[in-house]
Amino acid sequence: MEDSKALYQEKTELLKALSHPLRLQIVRGLLVGGCRNVRCMEEGTGQSQSTISQHLMRLKAAGVVKCQRSGNEMYYEVADPGAAAVVAALFGDEAGDYSCPCAGLQSEEG
Numbered sequence: 001m002e003d004s005k006a007l008y009q010e011k012t013e014l015l016k017a018l019s020h021p022l023r024l025q026i027v028r029g030l031l032v033g034g035c036r037n038v039r040c041m042e043e044g045t046g047q048s049q050s051t052i053s054q055h056l057m058r059l060k061a062a063g064v065v066k067c068q069r070s071g072n073e074m075y076y077e078v079a080d081p082g083a084a085a086v087v088a089a090l091f092g093d094e095a096g097d098y099s100c101p102c103a104g105l106q107s108e109e110g
Contacts, residue, residue: 014082017062022047023055027064027078028087034099035068035077 018024022045029044030036041052056076059065066079078084078100088095 013062017059017064018083018086020055023059026055027059027083028091030065030076030078031084031087031098031100035075037073037075
């Protein structure tokens with residue numbers, strides 16, 4: 001029973017990370033659009049750089065996204081196949097709708 005308690009806690013943390021509308025929009029945008037920088041997210045969401053950066057920090061801390069530096073820019077992508085699965089379920093998306101590499105992992109899990 002203790003193992004399942006840890007599993008429930010882990011899944012709860014994932015849901016908390018995705019529970020804000022902007023974070024959900026960011027994650028789905030990354031899945032559909034692939035790796036993107038904050039400037040692209042600003043244009044896609046209409047939110048400020050600082051607002052997006054705050055939400056990206058929360059997503060990164062939860063392990064939902066990862067980033068890679070290219071010159072002066074940071075490019076983000078979804079790192080958690082479980083997050084991709086949750087977003088797909090919420091929006092009725094198929095793994096083929098996503099350009100993110102983790103979307104392929106999602107279909108292996110079930």
